[in-house]
Structures are given as C-alpha cells and as structure tokens.
Amino acid sequence: MKPDADNIRKGVYAAVAVLWILAPLYLDKYWTDVLNNVAIYAVLGLSLNIILGYGGMFHMGHAAFFAIGAYTTAIVNTAWGVPVLWLMPFAGIAAGVFALAVARPIIHLRGDYLLIVTIGMVEIVRIALINNVFGITGGANGIFGISPPTVFGWKINGIVAPGHYFYLLTVFLGATIILFYLLEHSRFGRALKFTCSDEVAATGSGINAAGYKLAAFVIGAVWAGMTGTLYAAKIGFISPESFSFWESVIMFMIVILGGSGSIPGVLLGAILIIGLPEVFQGLQQYRLLIFGIVLVVMMIFRPQGILPPRPRKYPVDKFEKQEVSL
Amino acid sequence: MEVFFTQLTNGLAVGGIYALIALGYTMVYGVLKLINFAHGDLFTIGAYLGLSLLTSLALTDHVGAAAGIVILAVMVMGLVGVIGILLDRAAYKPLRTSPRLSAVVSALGASIVFSNTVMLVYGPNPKVYPQGILPTTVFHVFGLPVPIMRFVILGASVILMIGLYVFIQRTKIGTAIRAAAIDQDAARLMGINVDRVIMLVFFIGPALGGAAGVMVGLYYGQIKFTMGWIYGLKAFTAAILGGIGNIPGAMVGGLLLGVIESLGAAYISMAWKDAIAFFVLILILIVRPTGLLGERVAEKV
Numbered sequence: 001m002k003p004d005a006d007n008i009r010k011g012v013y014a015a016v017a018v019l020w021i022l023a024p025l026y027l028d029k030y031w032t033d034v035l036n037n038v039a040i041y042a043v044l045g046l047s048l049n050i051i052l053g054y055g056g057m058f059h060m061g062h063a064a065f066f067a068i069g070a071y072t073t074a075i076v077n078t079a080w081g082v083p084v085l086w087l088m089p090f091a092g093i094a095a096g097v098f099a100l101a102v103a104r105p106i107i108h109l110r111g112d113y114l115l116i117v118t119i120g121m122v123e124i125v126r127i128a129l130i131n132n133v134f135g136i137t138g139g140a141n142g143i144f145g146i147s148p149p150t151v152f153g154w155k156i157n158g159i160v161a162p163g164h165y166f167y168l169l170t171v172f173l174g175a176t177i178i179l180f181y182l183l184e185h186s187r188f189g190r191a192l193k194f195t196c197s198d199e200v201a202a203t204g205s206g207i208n209a210a211g212y213k214l215a216a217f218v219i220g221a222v223w224a225g226m227t228g229t230l231y232a233a234k235i236g237f238i239s240p241e242s243f244s245f246w247e248s249v250i251m252f253m254i255v256i257l258g259g260s261g262s263i264p265g266v267l268l269g270a271i272l273i274i275g276l277p278e279v280f281q282g283l284q285q286y287r288l289l290i291f292g293i294v295l296v297v298m299m300i301f302r303p304q305g306i307l308p309p310r311p312r313k314y315p316v317d318k319f320e321k322q323e324v325s326l
Numbered sequence: 327m328e329v330f331f332t333q334l335t336n337g338l339a340v341g342g343i344y345a346l347i348a349l350g351y352t353m354v355y356g357v358l359k360l361i362n363f364a365h366g367d368l369f370t371i372g373a374y375l376g377l378s379l380l381t382s383l384a385l386t387d388h389v390g391a392a393a394g395i396v397i398l399a400v401m402v403m404g405l406v407g408v409i410g411i412l413l414d415r416a417a418y419k420p421l422r423t424s425p426r427l428s429a430v431v432s433a434l435g436a437s438i439v440f441s442n443t444v445m446l447v448y449g450p451n452p453k454v455y456p457q458g459i460l461p462t463t464v465f466h467v468f469g470l471p472v473p474i475m476r477f478v479i480l481g482a483s484v485i486l487m488i489g490l491y492v493f494i495q496r497t498k499i500g501t502a503i504r505a506a507a508i509d510q511d512a513a514r515l516m517g518i519n520v521d522r523v524i525m526l527v528f529f530i531g532p533a534l535g536g537a538a539g540v541m542v543g544l545y546y547g548q549i550k551f552t553m554g555w556i557y558g559l560k561a562f563t564a565a566i567l568g569g570i571g572n573i574p575g576a577m578v579g580g581l582l583l584g585v586i587e588s589l590g591a592a593y594i595s596m597a598w599k600d601a602i603a604f605f606v607l608i609l610i611l612i613v614r615p616t617g618l619l620g621e622r623v624a625e626k627v
Contacts (some may be wrong), residue, residue, distance in 0.1 A: 058430065090386045106608070109611060109615070111426055112361050113566075113611055115361070115430065116361070116562060116607065116611075117611055119559065120559075120605075120608055121604075123559070123600070123601065124601045124604050124605065127598060128601070130597075131597045131598060184612070187412075245555075253429075253431075256431055269429075285446065286442075288438055289446065290434075291438060291440030291586040292434075292435045292436065292437070292440075292442065295432065296432045296436055296439070299424070299432040300421060301426075303424055303425070303428040310403065
C-alpha cells in the first residue's frame with residue numbers, strides 16, 4: 001500500500017505547473033517563443049486526444065481544422081478589422097462545421113481507412129489554400145498583417161513580447177486542461193472511451209456510437225480551430241506551408257508518443273516533440289532521422305506511450321486499485 | 327482530340343507507375359492487413375539507387391541502351407527488395423501481434439527514417455537523371471504524336487504486372503501467398519510457411535516499387551527525396567480504387583487513376599492535379615469501400 005502515491009503525483013504536477021508559469025521570467029525571447037509553440041501544440045495535441053485518444057479514431061488530418069481556424073481569423077481580421085480574440089469562437093465554429101460536414105460520411109470507416117481519408121482531407125485543404133480558393137486565402141503567399149490580440153485594451157504582441165503572449169496561451173492551455181479533464185470524466189467521456197474499446201458492446205448498452213464519435217470529432221475540431229486563432233495572431237502571418245500534412249503527423253505523434261488518452265502524457269509529448277529538438281539544434285539534419293527511429297523503437301517496446309492513462313479507479317476496491325495505479 | 331490523346335497516353339504511362347507501386351501496398355495489405363507507409367520511400371530509394379548505378383556503372387555505354395536499362399532495373403529491384411525484407415524484420419515483425427495502430431505508427435517512423443536517410447546521403451536538392459539514354463523518338467499513332475518513352479513505361483509495367491499475375495495464379499508459391507492472404511492460421515495449418523510468404527511479399531512489393539522509381543527517373547528526368555510520399559499516397563489510392571488486397575485491382579486502379587488524374591489536370595484544373603486523386607479516394611471510400619474489383623468483402627469497413 002502506498003497511500004501517498006497520489007500526493008506525490010499531484011506534487012509533481014504542481015511543481016511542473018509552477019516551473020512552467022515562472023519560466024519566461026528566466027528565459028530570453030527565443031526560448032519563450034519555443035515555450036509558446038509548445039503551448040500551442042499542447043492544446044492541439046489535447047484536442048486531437050479527444051478524437052484519437054478517447055475516441056480511438058486514427059485521425060491524421062488535424063492540421064486541416066487548425067488551418068481553417070487560423071484562416072477564418074486571418075481573413076475576417078484583415079478584411080474587417082474585427083479583434084482577433086472575438087474571432088476565436090467563430091474560428092472554432094468554422095472548423096467544427098467543416099469537421100461535421102467532412103466526418104459525417106467517413107465516421108463509420110475502420111481504422112486504416114479513416115487514417116487515409118483524413119490524410120486526403122488535409123492535403124485537399126492545403127491545395128485549396130495554395131490555389132487561393134474563393135480568392136480569399138492569399139494563395140501560396142498566405143495572409144499578412146493579422147493584428148495581435150488585445151486584452152482589456154492591452155495589446156499582446158507575440159513577436160515583440162513573447163513573454164506576454166506566453167501568459168495568454170497559458171490561460172488558454174490551463175482552461176483546456178481543466179475542461180478536457182472534466183470532459184474525460186463525464187458521461188460523455190466514459191461513453192466515448194467505451195465506444196473506443198468495444199464498439200459492439202457499447203452499442204449494445206444503448207450508446208449511439210456513431211453519434212459520440214462524430215461529437216468527439218467536432219469537439220476536437222472546434223478546439224483546434226480556436227487554437228488556430230491564437231496561432232495566426234501570434235506571428236501575424238499565416239501561409240499554407242504551416243498546415244502541411246507534416247503538422248498533422250507531429251500532432252499525431254505528440255498524442256501517441258506521450259500517451260494516447262492521457263492528458264499529462266499529451267502535455268509531456270508536446271514538450272518532448274516541440275521543445276526537445278530545439279535543445280539539440282546542432283543535430284538539426286539528423287533530427288528527423290532520430291525521430292523516426294524513436295517512433296519505431298517506441299512502438300516495439302512501449303506502444304502505449306510514455307505516460308499512458310492510468311486505469312480508472314472504482315471506490316469499491318480502492319485499496320487494490322491504488323496499488324496498481326502507480 | 328489531340329489534347330485528349332496526349333493526356334490519355336501520359337495518364338496510362340503514369341498509371342502504369344502507380345500500378346506498380348500499388349501492387350506493393352496491396353500485397354502487403356492482403357497478407358498482413360498493414361498499410362506499409364514506408365513503401366513510397368522504398369520507391370524513392372529505388373529511383374536514387376537507379377541513378378547511382380546508372381552513373382557509376384555506365385551500363386548503357388557497355389551493353390547498349392535497352393539491355394543496360396533492363397540490367398539496371400533488375401539490380402535495383404533486387405536491392406530494394408532486400409531493403410524491403412530488412413524493413414519488415416526491423417519495424418514490422420516485432421509488432422505482428424500488436425494493435426494495428428502500433429504497426430501504422432512504426433511504418434510512419436520507418437518512412438521518416440528512409441526519406442531522411444536518402445536526404446542525408448544524396449542531399450536535399452532534386453537530382454537529375456542523365457538524359458538521352460533512351461532515344462527520344464516520337465511515334466505517330468493515328469496521326470497523333472506519342473513519345474516512345476510512354477510506350478516503354480507502360481509496356482514495362484504491363485510486363486511486370488503480367489509476370490506477377492502469372493506467378494501469383496499459376497505457381498505453388500503464388501498459391502501460398504494467396505492462401506496466406508485469405509486466412510493466415512488456416513494456411514499455417516496446411517503446412518504453408520507463412521513467415522516465408524511474408525518475407526517474399528516484402529521482397530516482391532518493394533522490388534516492383536523500386537522498378538517504378540527507376541521509371542519515374544527515366545520518365546520525368548528528375549527525382550526528389552520527398553517524392554515517395556505523394557506517389558505512395560496516390561498509389562495507395564489506386565490500390566483502394568481497385569480493391570485493396572486484390573492484385574488485378576491494383577493494376578486496374580493504378581491505370582485508371584493515372585488516366586483520371588491526367589485528364590483531370592488537362593480539363594478541370596492543373597493546379598488541382600494533386601487533389602484529384604484524393605477526391606477520388608474519398609469518393610470511392612464513401613460509395614464503394616471494397617473498390618472496383620473488391621469481391622472480398624472487407625470486414626466492418
């Protein structure tokens with residue numbers, strides 16, 4: 001019996017959170033910006049985690065939803081000057097509606113097929129952006145001059161003051177973690193995980209499997225779209241290259257390597273995949289090679305990820321469960 | 327009419343290349359139910375190995391253009407086939423009993439490793455195949471010009487496909503491959519060495535992909551380390567179009583996709599060329615997930 005295992009874990013989480021919040025005070029602009037990217041990808045990873053981790057759907061086109069959010073923000077902001085933070089819900093809704101339209105006919109596809117279709121989807125979106133679809137996406141050059149967000153009349157410029165932007169992102173990240181934690185432990189989250197682990201049994205228990213999967217897709221997309229707003233406003237410029245298939249792979253890997261279905265796992269994944277390569281800049285050209293090897297080795301020796309989700313605890317056999325929960 | 331004909335022959339030549347790559351996907355999927363994401367990169371490796379051998383051995387100078395290209399293709403096929411077997415050993419074999427997602431991620435990892443190895447060895451810039459190996463004669467069919475290269479590409483891919491088809495349908499080993507694709511356990515009980523079958527599949531598929539790589543090099547004259555990805559995706563689309571796991575399906579799907587893409591680029595929009603294949607992919611998965619020739623009903627698609 002280790003009654004304090006939970007406390008140790010909580011202590012570690014608290015320490016990491018405090019370190020995270022204090023970090024920009026001791027880091028220069030460059031490294032603060034790296035942390036900003038980590039935060040953006042952490043939110044993206046968490047949103048994909050709803051689809052891939054809880055829903056078990058092999059979705060490798062998440063960059064498409066991210067792109068739609070970012071482009072909605074950029075287009076509306078540059079055309080009519082609407083403040084970017086007000087556009088966050090609209091970016092989310094745009095991505096969500098797109099996800100609903102796209103996912104509806106493909107949601108029943110089995111694992112690998114869904115994977116391939118979502119890859120096709122993200123490529124089509126990217127090609128559409130490059131081809132300046134409807135004449136509003138700016139083609140291959142992208143869109144310039146997106147204004148930085150304003151909070152209570154205070155401008156937060158992601159390039160001039162990444163430290164300020166860091167706290168904006170951290171608030172969003174914190175809210176996302178809390179919301180998704182609650183979602184995971186809600187009726188919705190349990191039903192979704194049940195559907196993922198055994199669809200037939202879930203359907204037999206009266207769960208509308210297709211409905212839950214679709215809902216997961218839309219929630220993930222809405223969140224990725226809102227993150228798109230913060231991404232577009234951070235550097236004030238977006239182009240199709242930022243939303244390539246490769247971005248989707250990175251999000252996918254954050255979830256898989258960190259621990260599919262586990263919030264701390266996904267956060268760790270974002271730190272490792274986005275932050276760690278910056279540390280090893282000297283090895284720049286070997287970075288991807290090493291990354292590929294790590295993927296193969298991880299799948300062979302630890303396919304569940306670095307921090308897999310802990311088994312759910314039931315009060316009935318509390319003592320036994322706590323033993324194995326480590 | 328001339329545009330149509332030009333695009334048709336171009337589409338058939340490109341389609342032959344897609345079909346050869348698609349065969350690798352479909353054979354591996356048939357036996358292992360695994361999308362070998364690294365297959366497109368094996369195709370790239372084939373193109374680069376072909377270039378290296380072509381320039382270092384100067385085969386075409388010694389034995390003439392036609393024989394030189396054939397010898398080159400055979401060498402590349404052998405080498406890429408061996409790489410395919412090594413890939414299976416390193417990245418897929420330890421995961422035979424794991425969930426599908428693990429194998430898919432491992433395949434992606436292998437794909438990244440391959441494309442970056444090619445980049446580190448040959449550099450990130452596109453490489454140019456030597457020109458003028460094959461004569462640039464232009465044939466006239468019904469009064470319309472067709473470069474000889476298109477005949478060569480289409481002819482070579484059709485010969486390889488027929489060879490594979492005969493091998494799969496008529497030989498004992500081919501029967502073993504088909505049996506393993508239908509039911510591995512039953513095949514094992516019938517005394518078929520399934521591990522050997524898998525090894526063979528991982529030799530034949532990449533070998534055909536390697537041959538396709540050499541063809542792309544000869545046809546377009548330029549190769550890039552990232553090209554495996556897009557060719558791989560399109561070939562996979564072709565495999566699904568024809569019915570994944572179905573060998574004649576991959577051939578039909580490849581040729582059909584090549585023609586659709588080429589005509590679409592001419593008549594719809596050149597800029598959307600790469601997206602056409604993906605539209606076809608999504609459409610086929612929604613309308614007929616088993617593919618055109620997919621007589622075997624895929625379970626719970």
